[in-house]
Amino acid sequence: MRSPTAIITYDTAPSHQWCWLPQWYSGGDSAYCLLAKFSRLNVLTIRETCEVFIKPNEKADNKFKIGHPHYPRVDLRLSTNLSIGRLSNILRLDPASLQSGFVDTLFSNAVRSSATYLKWCSTCANSGFHSAVYQLDFVHTCPLHKTSLLHRCRKCGSQLPYELHAPTGVTLFCCPQCRTDAAPALSTPKHGFAISDESAAVLASHVDLIRFADQLPTLIDKCRASVGSPYMPLLLSKPDNRQRALSFRHFVANVLTTVSVKGRRQAQLELSLLEPISTFIERPEMKNAHAIQPKKRRVAHSAVSIAKATDQKLADATAIYRVIRRHLWRHRVCGHRACARYAMRALWWDLDGEKTEAFCATALAFMRWRMQWEGRRVPARMLERPERAATPYGLLAWISRDAPIPSVYWSTKFETWLNKYILAAACFDSFRAWEQRCLRDEHNGKIAWSFRDHDHYARRHWACSGRGTSFEPGLLFLEPSIGSASEFCRSVPFDRAHFRRSRQIIDLLKR
Ligand SMILES: [Zn+2]
Ligand SMILES: [Zn+2]
Ligand SMILES: [Zn+2]
Known part of the structure; x- marks a missing residue:
């Protein structure tokens, strides 16, 4: 077994058996993608990749002969079974940015609605890129190339498990059934294995927006709780997705602060709050004047009443x-x-x-x-x-x-x-x-x-x-x-x- 400490990486052209350059990292690569690139470039089998990056099962040494440690099945959506420190040492990358390679650290609320099989964009994959955001169930297109994400092998229709599992013996980005390569360009080394800086920036802004949307329900609930009215309607426009993720976040943060401060009726003069452009108070009927819970409106369900409501709106x-x-x-x-x-x-x-x-x-x-x-x-x-x-x-x-x-x-x-x-x-x-x-x-x-x-x-x-x-x-x-x-x-x-x-x-x- 090769000891992980024996791995050497080079700043200049790699001449050793191991090859890796930090510039082959795009800045948003998923853990799956990083491991795939590393194992392809170093011609490592999946078992050898496990040996390098995964902590063996604790009891493995007692049960098995030395040299044949037993590795756990690693779900690459989660950062738990992989040692970020080891990954960071070998790939010489900042541990904080490596965290963005996992679904659980990027989208803590959305792990359950992410795929356990690989979802990929073939153009991105062939340029050596895959993002954890592609794994989310509601993401169907590549934000860079606007093409549909693939989720089955083109040849036999099998899914590619999004995991690192030594016994399968299948290289990452390869179909477990027919072994078709989903990213053949990765095996033909060329100048770079990363997407351009502009593409990385577009993707980062997209990821930022999805992360924020992932946290929004929690933020809104907190705001409602702070005002003491858990049913208060609080509606936000859809974010304008043309590179304005940041202004959406600022705006939402301002609105939530204002609503919670005004709701608590505290005099916080030192805060410069975003003022509402207008306020609406309907005169209540006398008998409802003191009702704390206003009645729910009946919602139109039949096709005729929906059509009528739309006509009125129009x-x-x-x-x-x-x-x-x-x-x-x-x-x-x-x-x-x-x-x-x-x-x-x-x-x-x-x-x-x-x-x-x-x-x-x-x-x-x-x-x-x-x-x-x-x-x-x-x-x-x-x-x-x-x-x-x-x-x-x-x-x-x-x-x-x-x-x-x-x-x-x-x-x-x-x-x-x-x-x-x-x-x-x-x-x-x-x-x-x-x-x-x-x-x-x-x-x-x-x-x-x-x-x-x-x-x-x-x-x-x-x-x-x-x-x-x-x-x-x-x-x-x-x-x-x-x-x-x-x-x-x-x-x-x-x-x-x-x-x-x-x-x-x-x-x-x-x-
Ligand atoms: Zn793409
Ligand atoms: Zn296949
Ligand atoms: Zn004129």
């Missing part, structure tokens, strides 16, 4: 949307209304996927903003009076995807109030994003009309707590600003020369 949303549209038309589009009207009249065809010359940015922003929310592809249709009874798909998408999922403790009035605020914020934010986008387009002179553009706009996080009663007021929080969204948009001033220029460009646009 009607409410449309009303708010129209008020905002009128406001923007009068106070933001201002003089450029002439440009917008002229453009809408001229553009009578479906523009999705087309590339045209760009014209007045303000008119463009307003048109594209309306096209987003009203789900339209033909600008000319937006001039029809009375407005055609077309379904505003943008609003409908917002209701199904971004509107808060109502709590049973909310009254209908409170829910309508919340939706009104959150939708209004979303409408104004998207208008600002369109303004910035169209100013850029006007500057470059070209527009690519795509109806999925707004999907990439950053969304502000929101949170709400309480039931909207005098006993438990409804508080609504909105993230103050996103990135450069607070930048003031300077559009071109409107004058005759500007309108003439816009008209000339629009006149040249042909289907």
Whole structure:
């Protein structure tokens, strides 16, 4: 048996039987991946890998002859049976970062909902990478390559156990039945066995967000307990997954602090708390005025009542949307209304996927903003009076995807109030994003009309707590600003020369 202490690693090109360089670690590799790389590069059998890294069973020396120690079956999701110290010494890596190779240290609440078999991305695996996050049941795609994760051998359909077990004799990343190699590139040594720094950063931010989501229920329960109302509704928006994990965490932490401090009604003036943007208190009926537990609302179950509730929500949303549209038309589009009207009249065809010359940015922003929310592809249709009874798909998408999922403790009035605020914020934010986008387009002179553009706009996080009663007021929080969204948009001033220029460009646009 080779003694683990005899292992030597080299800074320069490894010339010995053992080879390992710290730069072959990507910075988020799972323990499975690290052991696979190490054993492949050193041509170790699974038994030899166990000899190097695993503590033998305590009684093994008494029961078996020396040289044939008995190794436990090591579930690689857990950091318990592996010695992190030994791993860190041999691979010359920081023990703290090695901990991130295990499901139990990364996601303490989610170990039960993680797979006991390997789930992998073949592109990542062939670049020498696998993350513990892939093992979670609800993770189905690789955050780097956007491809579905594999969980069965491509040849025979068997699962690859996520463990280190000496008697199996199967190399890691290989099928236990047909021995098909899931990461053949690992056996053909090349320059590196790690993913790029940018990819590692994308992955780290993704892992961070999932870790935070894993802890959220615990944090929310703690907050409720600290206020003394275990049933208090506390809702958070979905995190905006475009690299904004950190701001989501800050926002949630601020909200939870504010809610628990306000709930305890303590004067903590020294704390600078995030103030709710608005508070809702519904006047209670006299007989319920002192009720501590407001009645639960009956939740619609039948298809008809759900459809009715959605219709009502859509009607409410449309009303708010129209008020905002009128406001923007009068106070933001201002003089450029002439440009917008002229453009809408001229553009009578479906523009999705087309590339045209760009014209007045303000008119463009307003048109594209309306096209987003009203789900339209033909600008000319937006001039029809009375407005055609077309379904505003943008609003409908917002209701199904971004509107808060109502709590049973909310009254209908409170829910309508919340939706009104959150939708209004979303409408104004998207208008600002369109303004910035169209100013850029006007500057470059070209527009690519795509109806999925707004999907990439950053969304502000929101949170709400309480039931909207005098006993438990409804508080609504909105993230103050996103990135450069607070930048003031300077559009071109409107004058005759500007309108003439816009008209000339629009006149040249042909289907
Ligand atoms: Zn991948
Ligand atoms: Zn197989
Ligand atoms: Zn204009």
